[in-house]
Amino acid sequence: MVKPYDKQFKLAAVQYYSEHKNLGLKGCAKNLGVSYQTLSRWKKELRESRVIHPRGSGNYSSDLAKENARLKCQLRNTEEVLDVLKKAINILGN
Known part of the structure; x- marks a missing residue:
């Protein structure tokens, strides 16, 4: 089942990665309790469109x-x- 994450959490997660690049994407994702692919997708969305689109069961x-x-x-x-x-x-x- 997909966990719904709000926009603020996604932005904070990408910010956390940018401040802790020494951990790498996988290490940051593990610390945040999300998958590597999810954090990578949020980072890509923010880089390409400057917006993170809400996804999940409640949207x-x-x-x-x-x-x-x-x-x-x-x-x-x-x-x-x-x-x-x-x-x-x-x-x-x-």
Whole structure:
């Protein structure tokens, strides 16, 4: 599951890296509790556009998009449960 990080945390993480380059990107990422790829992406976004775009499960363009994502997740979970029940019926039926 993706952890949502706010814009302020992302900016602070990139700032931390710029102040502790001796640790390297991997060392800074480990100290901050994020993956190397995540910190690298934030650094690249900030360098290219001077803006870090918010991402994560809590960032939707509208309430409709949020509800749509919730319903898709619910449908996926329901389908998984149904598959498990079908397998159980086949096993118990034999």
